[in-house]
Amino acid sequence: xxxxxxxxxxxxxxxxxxxxxWKEIKQQKVLLIWSAVIVVYGVIFxxxxxxxxxxxxQNYKPKDGLWHSQFIGFAKFQQxxxxxxxxxxxxxxxxxxxxxxxATFITAIVFAILxxxxxxxxxxxxxxxxxxxxxxxxxxxxxxxxxxxxxxSGIINEVLLKMNIIDQSINFFAHPGYFWPIVAFAxxxxxxxxxxxxxxxxxxxxxxxxxxxxxxxxxxRFAKIKYVTLPGIKPTIMILLLMNVGNVxxxxxxxxxxxxxxxxQSVSQTIDIYVLKWGISQSDYSIGTAAGIFKSLVxxxxxxxxxxxxxxxGEERLF
Amino acid sequence: MKKKLVSMLLVSALAASALTGCGGSGQDNQTxxxxxxxxxxxxxxxxxxxxxxxxxxxxxxxxxxxxTPGTEINDxxxxxxxxxxxxxxxxxxxxxxxxxxxxxVGTLIASGEYPDFIEGGSGTLQLYEAGALVALDDYxxxxxxxxxLFTEQQWDQLRQDDGKIYWIPQxxxxxxKESVCTHNDEAFWIQTRVLKxxxxxxxxxxxxxxxxxxxxxxxxxxxxxxxTNIPYTILCDDWRYFCLENAPQFLDGYPNxxxxxxxxxTLKIVDYNxxxxxxxxxxxxxxxxxxxxxxxxxxxxxxxxxxAKLSTGRVLGMIDQWWDFAYTxxxxxxxxxxxxxxxxxxxxxITIEEGLTNQWHNSGGVLNVSSGLxxxxxxxxVEGALKFVDDLLSQDLHNLRFWGVEGVDYNVLxxxxxxxxxxxxTQSADAAYKASHLCTYSYFPQYSGMSxxxxxxxxxxxxxxxxxxxxxxDVKECFDAYGVQTYVEMxxxxxxxxxxxxxxxxxxxxxxxxxxxxxxxxxxxxKHEYLPKVVMASDFESGWSEYMDAYSSCNPQDFLDEMQAExxxxxxxxxxYN
Numbered sequence: 030x031x032x033x034x035x036x037x038x039x040x041x042x043x044x045x046x047x048x049x050x051w052k053e054i055k056q057q058k059v060l061l062i063w064s065a066v067i068v069v070y071g072v073i074f075x076x077x078x079x080x081x082x083x084x085x086x087q088n089y090k091p092k093d094g095l096w097h098s099q100f101i102g103f104a105k106f107q108q109x110x111x112x113x114x115x116x117x118x119x120x121x122x123x124x125x126x127x128x129x130x131x132a133t134f135i136t137a138i139v140f141a142i143l144x145x146x147x148x149x150x151x152x153x154x155x156x157x158x159x160x161x162x163x164x165x166x167x168x169x170x171x172x173x174x175x176x177x178x179x180x181x182s183g184i185i186n187e188v189l190l191k192m193n194i195i196d197q198s199i200n201f202f203a204h205p206g207y208f209w210p211i212v213a214f215a216x217x218x219x220x221x222x223x224x225x226x227x228x229x230x231x232x233x234x235x236x237x238x239x240x241x242x243x244x245x246x247x248x249x250r251f252a253k254i255k256y257v258t259l260p261g262i263k264p265t266i267m268i269l270l271l272m273n274v275g276n277v278x279x280x281x282x283x284x285x286x287x288x289x290x291x292x293x294q295s296v297s298q299t300i301d302i303y304v305l306k307w308g309i310s311q312s313d314y315s316i317g318t319a320a321g322i323f324k325s326l327v328x329x330x331x332x333x334x335x336x337x338x339x340x341x342x343g344e345e346r347l348f
Numbered sequence: 349m350k351k352k353l354v355s356m357l358l359v360s361a362l363a364a365s366a367l368t369g370c371g372g373s374g375q376d377n378q379t380x381x382x383x384x385x386x387x388x389x390x391x392x393x394x395x396x397x398x399x400x401x402x403x404x405x406x407x408x409x410x411x412x413x414x415x416t417p418g419t420e421i422n423d424x425x426x427x428x429x430x431x432x433x434x435x436x437x438x439x440x441x442x443x444x445x446x447x448x449x450x451x452x453v454g455t456l457i458a459s460g461e462y463p464d465f466i467e468g469g470s471g472t473l474q475l476y477e478a479g480a481l482v483a484l485d486d487y488x489x490x491x492x493x494x495x496x497l498f499t500e501q502q503w504d505q506l507r508q509d510d511g512k513i514y515w516i517p518q519x520x521x522x523x524x525k526e527s528v529c530t531h532n533d534e535a536f537w538i539q540t541r542v543l544k545x546x547x548x549x550x551x552x553x554x555x556x557x558x559x560x561x562x563x564x565x566x567x568x569x570x571x572x573x574x575x576t577n578i579p580y581t582i583l584c585d586d587w588r589y590f591c592l593e594n595a596p597q598f599l600d601g602y603p604n605x606x607x608x609x610x611x612x613x614t615l616k617i618v619d620y621n622x623x624x625x626x627x628x629x630x631x632x633x634x635x636x637x638x639x640x641x642x643x644x645x646x647x648x649x650x651x652x653x654x655x656a657k658l659s660t661g662r663v664l665g666m667i668d669q670w671w672d673f674a675y676t677x678x679x680x681x682x683x684x685x686x687x688x689x690x691x692x693x694x695x696x697x698i699t700i701e702e703g704l705t706n707q708w709h710n711s712g713g714v715l716n717v718s719s720g721l722x723x724x725x726x727x728x729x730v731e732g733a734l735k736f737v738d739d740l741l742s743q744d745l746h747n748l749r750f751w752g753v754e755g756v757d758y759n760v761l762x763x764x765x766x767x768x769x770x771x772x773x774t775q776s777a778d779a780a781y782k783a784s785h786l787c788t789y790s791y792f793p794q795y796s797g798m799s800x801x802x803x804x805x806x807x808x809x810x811x812x813x814x815x816x817x818x819x820x821x822d823v824k825e826c827f828d829a830y831g832v833q834t835y836v837e838m839x840x841x842x843x844x845x846x847x848x849x850x851x852x853x854x855x856x857x858x859x860x861x862x863x864x865x866x867x868x869x870x871x872x873x874x875k876h877e878y879l880p881k882v883v884m885a886s887d888f889e890s891g892w893s894e895y896m897d898a899y900s901s902c903n904p905q906d907f908l909d910e911m912q913a914e915x916x917x918x919x920x921x922x923x924x925y926n
Contacts, residue, residue, distance in 0.1 A: 090477070090478075091457050091458075091460075091477070091478035091479070091480075092477060092478055092479040114873070169446075176650070176653070180645060180648075180653075181644060181645050198644075200644050200645060200648060202648035203644075203647060203648050203880075203884070290584070290585075290647060290648050291584060291589070291647060291875075291876030291877050291879070291880055292647050292648065292877060292880045292881065294873070294876060294877050295877060305451055305454075306451075307860065307869075308454075309450075309451055309454030309455060309458065310448060310450035310451040310453075310454045310471070311450070311454075311859045311860040311861075311865075311869065312450075312454055312457065312471075312474040312477070312478070312859055312861075313859070313860055313861065314458065
């Protein structure tokens, strides 16, 4: 891209170069065909569905369809933001998103570094394999395990009782205060190993001579981590952080849906659950779409802000 | 530079995988779509085609989705094959898994693809509004069995605002004479061992009920194998929280209108959430919770956990609907032989004060006008589908559906009466046998009451002799002690309520498109959160007033007004036929 623009500025002087000649097209035929496929894919699956956003500005009825439903402007958005339940779901989504982001992010980096310090190759492989397996479990299984483990007669309560830390079993799912930490813990348990893979790969690509040089200079283990490993994986960290910031509002659906109950619903419901409950099950697809649009817009804003911050600090960035 | 490249590559790979999952709400739409994949018109490859008597030799396969939890039967189910041979059609049934009925229906509507048959539960009206259902008026006269299910008045009650009929309620037809042995509805249930221990006392009020459970639990804190008893548990999972919330209407002696009380004299709607009885009931639960009688996991357990708990025989009592636990936990108790310890449940005729007539059980069928079996616009052979339904209602096939195969699942006595041996009864409760052999098409229209032969009931549970003979030992002993023969006699029965009954068939269809519907949904949210809080509150009074504040902020009056309007409308309609 940038090359083309540079050429353009000189366009007046060297005229023929700027024109895309047939010869050039022929030369890049294969590349063009490949990229056309991707463009078509993107248009079909990412841009065409956006037409559905119209629903948010209509009083959408499935019988009338997108073409004949009545337009009502921003009424659905007004309804959304005057609904205390929705405001609460924004809070919950943001809170759980941020907590999850920080928790999974830090544990993955720490875990990758620790794993890297293991000298025994076999041990390292075993630990790595075991640790990323939970990633392949679906949430329904993970929440089932959690529900069992944290139930009144579950392993956690049994252990706490036997160790005399508590004298009566705790009903973890009855206290709103425990819900966010439980969700964060579940995310950490499920994703740490998987997320660590990318950092491990980044660490492997650090030039070993840097470590040797550091050793010669008298650096110990911690100094090497601090001065060689961490700076080495910093670009990876920054990029992943940026991308995950955009994902903060995707704090989850399954886990909250499956673990939530009436007692904790004021802290457990996320925007996605709101969409399901008040949009799909009430057949009010318009309000569901409006909530979805809001979520997408906030995500875009978040990612732009994060990117600007990264740019200003001269760090790795997305765009 | 190289390391940067590597990490960038990895990142983009991860991004690609992450982005595909970024559809947000759109992703939910995919979950249900597998259920609706039509296999209409497919020829069944196996048994059916070779020895079919159904004419062309081809078995037409329909699809059905029922928005209620259920168990799929095996594809090579034996009775299903027999039915297919006789009718030339079969139906692949799928059920709700995980979500609520309106969520499932909402996703189906969003996808626009439907199975041939559908029962939408509380999402039925949405299906109609989305134009997903086929109007049945022009067809009904050609199918005598279907037509005979209801009277003209009842068919008229099923008409929607465009004057047409779209669905057939499955469970509302009592054929010939009513014959009921099981109390299929809600009640305070108690294990027979508790009653036996107290020498079968009369238990009439809520206070007596809890006193009895308390006393028993103090004397017998464990089961025979040492498992601690759970004196009283409350199922509170999603829509099943009726086990917690709607008891006040029954305690005051009203029938199950479900969402409101209807005063039969003044024909006015009364809100049962705010009655003095409601407060007394929740206060009682609060006291029992503090005493440790109410299971502390009540409000966090899922339905599966609840059924698992009941299946162990540890739970002494609870409120529930018979159909919600009997076919799962009840069958499991039978399979494990826990009747020896008296772990089966019997219902008790409980009200708030002595002297009130209870209406936990009403005679007469309930015409649930809010949902039923419907045929969707995706069905390419409406007549074939209706013929299938009509065939299933013939007495022969109906017997095959609910009694099974003669000589295998039941025997015919010399006087023509059907009877089952204890082994046959146990077998019919076995999950694997149900999947491989029995096929009741349980959400297709069916009869209760007596068969055309005038001897037998349409379903085994309505056959008095056979019912009593196959009662489990502890239940029989209990019934004998009270001098009764059936569950219904145990709890007593009342005349069918007025023409409005039941009001829940209207409140089930409310959506947020009206103020009343919005209020109804908000009330549900608030009750889900605050009722458990009230029961668990350390100070009941402040807990209750907090709940009442939150409750009144939902504008319940909007809801009550719409219910009143519907009540008036129903009474007006009914008056036309008198």
